[in-house]
Amino acid sequence: MTEKKKRSDARYKIAWLPGDGIGVEVLEAAKMVLDKLQLNAEYIHGDIGWEFWCQEGDAFPGRTINLLKSVDAAMFGAITSKPVKAAEAELIPSLKGKGLTYRSPIVRMRQLFDLYICLRPCKGYSGNSLNYKENIDLVVFRENTEDLYAGVEFNPVPLELAVTLAKLSKPFSVFKDLAGDQYAISTKINTRKGSERIIRAAFDFAKKFGRKKVTVVHKANVVRATDGLFLEIAKEVAKDFPGIQMDDANIDAMCMWLLKNPFNYDVLVAPNLYGDIISDLCAQMVGGLGFGCSGNIGEKLAVFEPTHGSAPKYAGQYKVNPIATILAAKMMLDWLGEKSKAEVLEKAVARVIKEGKVRTYDMGGSSKTLEMAQIIAAHL
Numbered sequence: 372m373t374e375k376k377k378r379s380d381a382r383y384k385i386a387w388l389p390g391d392g393i394g395v396e397v398l399e400a401a402k403m404v405l406d407k408l409q410l411n412a413e414y415i416h417g418d419i420g421w422e423f424w425c426q427e428g429d430a431f432p433g434r435t436i437n438l439l440k441s442v443d444a445a446m447f448g449a450i451t452s453k454p455v456k457a458a459e460a461e462l463i464p465s466l467k468g469k470g471l472t473y474r475s476p477i478v479r480m481r482q483l484f485d486l487y488i489c490l491r492p493c494k495g496y497s498g499n500s501l502n503y504k505e506n507i508d509l510v511v512f513r514e515n516t517e518d519l520y521a522g523v524e525f526n527p528v529p530l531e532l533a534v535t536l537a538k539l540s541k542p543f544s545v546f547k548d549l550a551g552d553q554y555a556i557s558t559k560i561n562t563r564k565g566s567e568r569i570i571r572a573a574f575d576f577a578k579k580f581g582r583k584k585v586t587v588v589h590k591a592n593v594v595r596a597t598d599g600l601f602l603e604i605a606k607e608v609a610k611d612f613p614g615i616q617m618d619d620a621n622i623d624a625m626c627m628w629l630l631k632n633p634f635n636y637d638v639l640v641a642p643n644l645y646g647d648i649i650s651d652l653c654a655q656m657v658g659g660l661g662f663g664c665s666g667n668i669g670e671k672l673a674v675f676e677p678t679h680g681s682a683p684k685y686a687g688q689y690k691v692n693p694i695a696t697i698l699a700a701k702m703m704l705d706w707l708g709e710k711s712k713a714e715v716l717e718k719a720v721a722r723v724i725k726e727g728k729v730r731t732y733d734m735g736g737s738s739k740t741l742e743m744a745q746i747i748a749a750h751l
């Protein structure tokens with residue numbers, strides 16, 4: 372499922388969602404490269420982000436949802452995600468009296484379109500002085516729709532929930548005596564279906580691309596119900612892939628071992644939150660967030676984005692590294708079945724990194740976002 376079926380009539384429809392802050396700048400850079408590659412595509416702008424929440428109480432407006440229903444793929448920049456409570460929303464004039472809270476639109480998008488695979492390749496390009504070690508090549512499969520991101524949360528906790536919990540299990544009766552505003556509950560929900568499909572996607576990928584090992588990341592020794600289920604399913608799925616080795620590790624130990632010996636690992640698969648954490652760690656090992664790219668992939672739609680956020684403090688300066696987003700565009704080309712364009716693009720990125728003449732600030736240089744895009748385009 373990491374590739375869409377190729378259309379023969381291909382003039383692709385691609386939703387273009389810059390979002391907030393530097394999202395706008397890195398997407399402009401990716402567009403320069405896609406234009407140079409002459410991808411036969413129509414790019415359709417979609418409104419998304421903080422600005423739209425402030426103006427209309429919805430960071431992911433219905434018109435953008437409709438747009439996503441009609442496209443082959445989407446490129447997404449970044450969005451400012453802040454934990455805003457209803458009381459703070461009251462201070463924004465256009466939202467006064469609406470009782471709104473802010474939920475991350477990218478998380479909503481992943482759930483609404485069932486983009487259940489978060490694919491995050493973390494490959495070190497030779498000669499990048501930011502590489503933790505040379506030749507790291509890890510691939511993270513992060514479950515993208517459930518787990519602690521399910522959005523089932525209580526703060527304050529309603530009394531009826533405390534009463535129900537007390538009925539279910541004796542130790543839970545302590546909550547009945549706590550005022551609802553003295554604790555909060557965020558639920559971790561992992562389904563059999565959700566776990567199985569991401570684990571299967573990781574194994575399918577390993578098989579297709581000749582990868583040797585899939586490591587299942589969890590915390591099943593403590594979080595027994597949900598992570599226990601995830602691990603149990605992984606063991607079942609692994610039986611269908613006799614040529615691929617499976618091992619597993621607790622998330623804490625995984626972080627340590629990844630740093631100690633990244634070459635022991637290959638494909639990693641994890642529930643949503645652990646996948647979020649290890650994908651930042653793996654991105655750092657190959658140069659940092661300026662190099663981390665993501666695909667949010669479902670059966671019908673895939674949305675590609677850099678792993679980094681909207682970096683408000685750099686907004687408007689055109690100084691951040693666009694390589695993460697350009698590599699996300701490369702992932703999109705792969706997904707569309709445009710193999711040769713994807714390959715050419717990756718080679719150009721690799722050459723520019725190796726030459727080291729154009730470097731953005733994170734790479735120790737002073738080149739601007741669009742200069743990086745220009746030099747990559749010039750190598751195509």
Ligand code: IPM
Binds near residue numbers: 475477
């Ligand atoms: C990511 C980001 C998002 C996440 C945020 C921006 C909601 O950290 O894509 O990894 O937690 O999934």
Ligand code: MG
Binds near residue numbers: 648
């Ligand atoms: Mg993250």
